[in-house]
């Protein structure tokens with residue numbers, strides 16, 4: 098079996114490549130290191146691509162740009178993959194406003210290129226799209242909240258946000274809007290062309306491979322600041338904003354579950370759920386338990402459209418994929434990321 102993974106050097110793409118390789122798949126990875134262009138040297142994913150190419154004999158890398166329509170069509174025609182995981186993106190909510198053309202071209206048009214090529218050359222192959230909870234824009238902020246000592250929470254006692262939340266009439270950010278375009282188009286290809294496409298609206302997806310930068314990769318970046326002593330800037334909401342964290346391994350396992358039992362154009366909220374939810378103030382406490390003290394400054398101005406409390410409701414995922422489970426809790430995610438960062442630091446010093 099052959100899989101095509103876009104964004105194969107990134108957090109989600111590389112985890113999927115690793116999992117599929119262990120399962121015996123042949124994998125074609127597509128990544129042009131555009132993350133470096135978005136975020137500078139610290140954001141490059143080329144070392145990950147080099148490692149995949151060096152260590153996995155069943156991995157082939159292509160530096161294709163998914164904006165290249167003909168190149169994408171040629172690739173699908175030549176490879177006709179049995180499974181597509183589309184994880185290439187401009188992934189930052191904050192960055193998009195300064196690069197709106199690039200953001201839209203990669204997130205919306207790039208996705209369209211992949212969808213049409215998949216329809217024309219491998220229509221029955223399951224296709225997973227990594228969407229985002231930013232498709233709900235700032236609508237989660239309209240929910241009534243309670244302020245607790247270190248976090249906000251939902252006043253109505255709900256466990257998390259489910260897929261019935263409207264994506265209309267709210268502030269999305271340029272990134273959220275380009276992802277909405279891709280998200281809805283993926284749903285449409287699923288329904289209109291009866292293609293096995295799953296749309297996964299991620300909360301905070303994370304893991305040791307995350308090349309975290311200030312504008313994308315919250316947990317990875319805050320851990321990096323704590324380890325290196327770099328100053329962290331905390332923007333608004335008194336540091337009580339809540340996110341749910343899911344390890345990339347659990348995301349990759351879910352995509353494989355989708356391959357085994359696909360459906361047509363369904364959207365799912367995907368995250369660590371309530372048990373893996375944490376506020377920034379709580380993150381500081383957790384890092385202290387690991388022996389790290391974070392230097393930070395507080396700016397009483399939240400990021401535009403930033404969620405105050407976002408916890409993914411996982412009921413739909415569990416009902417479609419009953420055998421899938423989260424295997425990483427927060428301490429396990431964090432300790433793995435700390436170990437990896439410390440190891441990188443030692444290697445750099447040596």
Ligand SMILES: NC(=O)c1ccc[n+]([C@@H]2O[C@H](COP(=O)([O-])OP(=O)(O)OC[C@H]3O[C@@H](n4cnc5c(N)ncnc54)[C@H](O)[C@@H]3O)[C@@H](O)[C@H]2O)c1
Pocket residue numbers: 103104105106107108109110127128129130131132133142161162163164183184185186187188203207227228229230298299300301302303307308314
């Ligand atoms: N990480 C998160 O917290 C999170 C949360 C919600 C949704 N998502 C979504 O999940 C997906 C994967 O996120 P990630 O964290 O792995 O991102 P990432 O930035 O780590 O990886 C994306 C990869 O895509 C590559 N890429 C970008 N533009 C490209 C292009 N034009 N052609 C080919 N390759 C290109 C980049 O070089 C990078 O290696 C994205 O769609 C993102 O929007 C991520």
